[in-house]
Amino acid sequence: MFEAIMQVGLIIFSISLALCVWRALKGPTLWDRVVALDSFGLNLIGFIGIIMILQSTNAFAEVVLVLGILAFVSSVALAKFLERGVVIDRDSH
Amino acid sequence: MAFQILLNIVIAIFWMALQGEYTSVNFVIGYVIGLGVVYFLRGSLNETFYMRRVWAIIKLIVIFIKELVVANLDMIRIVLSPKLNVTPGIIALRTDLKTDWEITILSMCITLTPGTMTMDYSQDGRTLYIHSIHMNSTQEVIDDVRNNFERAIQEVTK
Amino acid sequence: MLSLIEILISIFVLLGSFLSLIGSLGIMRLPDIYSRMHAATKSATLGVVLLILGTFTYFLGEGIFSLQLLLTIAFVFLTAPVAAMIISRSAHRNGVELWGRTKHDELQESYPEHLEPERENEKVERP
Known part of the structure; x- marks a missing residue:
């Protein structure tokens, strides 16, 4: 029973990951793709969380943390790059 | 403190x-x-009792969680309704808050609460530009933010 | 039968995955990038936080106090608004079209003359 509920969670997460990929492929502007990839990263964290419960292992805890950081940093870097063509600008806020 | x-x-x-x-x-x-x-x-220390500030922080967190849940119910209603009834708009909000971190907390709260999202700030950092998804009247959105968060944040830093 | 802690975890997981699905549906359905950002930040953030709370509860039941998961929750809460602000600001500064029914745009009026982005009059094609 408990495992079945976790499987349902996995299926729902797979659907939502697929929707994110659809938007990333389709998106009319580049920024739509950035939003879709950001949300893809967040959903991936949840997916791995369920897998941690199913396999009853603590080994992916660091993976989850690093994925969260990477999703944030990569979407911010992409957005800044699209804004002016530079990622780190020193003389403005 | x-x-x-x-x-x-x-x-x-x-x-x-x-x-x-x-x-x-x-x-x-x-x-x-x-x-x-x-x-x-507390009288001889010439400061206000610090638990009052802790209590204000707890109150801010409770307001934040309540608004986050309301925001999600709102989002569910928008997304699952067959017809899209959203009227977006961007408004400027002048805050009374002074320091940088107060304004940072305020903009985070705005982003995670119903129908509003911080988009940009002015040069001096005192004006926030907010994208709102229910724009019936400008004043309504501004009053909402003022009454909920600005007061709670001022309570913490007073 | 499910024990009490398993029921708690199941509620967390089902609510979390449902909210994530709402977030992704919102990204798919809403008309312009700024509205999509609403769905992506609010629903996806709370969904993932609930799910990680469920995972944390599971390991607490196994007798492991996993600090990394708590750190993840704090991190997601701190970074989601920042990412939303930076992405939408960069989109607006580069003249990404607002939806046709947007009421008014006070941010556009605040730009200085030389920085004003060009917005095309014709609509961006939509699916």
Whole structure:
């Protein structure tokens, strides 16, 4: 029973990951793709969380943390790059 | 404020030393006793009692969680309704908050609460530009933010 | 039968995955990037935080206090608004079209003359 509920969670997460990929492929502007990839990263964290419960292992805890950081940093870097063509600008806020 | 917390911890350690057992239970008991002592000493310390600030922070967190849940119910209603009834718009909000971190907290709260999202800030950082998804009237959105968050944040830093 | 803690975990997981699905549906359905950002930040953030709370509860039941998961929750809460602000600001500064029914745009009026982005009059094609 408990495992079945976790499987349902996995299926729902797979659907939502697929929707994110659809938007990333389709998106009319580049920024739509950035939003879709950001949300893809967040959903991936949840997916791995369920897998941690199913396999009853603590080994992916660091993976989850690093994925969260990477999703944030990569979407911010992409957005800044699209804004002016530079990622780190020193003389403005 | 820092001095009061330090005094409180010293009293707790002193209590543990008097008991002769260095356990976390004794530390907690000592800390609670220290709270009472600091409360009665607050007049001679020339500061307001620091638990009032802690209480204000707890109140801010409770408001934040409540608004986050309301925001999600709102989002469910928008997304699952067959017809899209959203009227977006961007408005400028002038805040009364002074320091940088107060404004940072305010903009985070705005982003995670129903129908509003911070988009940009002006050069001096005092005007926030908010994208709102229910734009019936500009004043309504501004009043909402003012009454909920600005007051709670001012309560913390007062 | 499910024990009490398993029921708690199941509620967390089902609510979390449902909210994530709402977030992704919102990204798919809403008309312009700024509205999509609403769905992406609010629903996806709370969904993932609930799910990680469920995972944390599971390991607490196994007797493991996993600090990394708590750190993840704090991190997601701190970074989601920042990412939303930076992405939408960069989109607006580069003249990404607002939806046709947007009421008014006070941010556009605040730009200085030389920085004003060009917005095309014709609509961006939509699916």
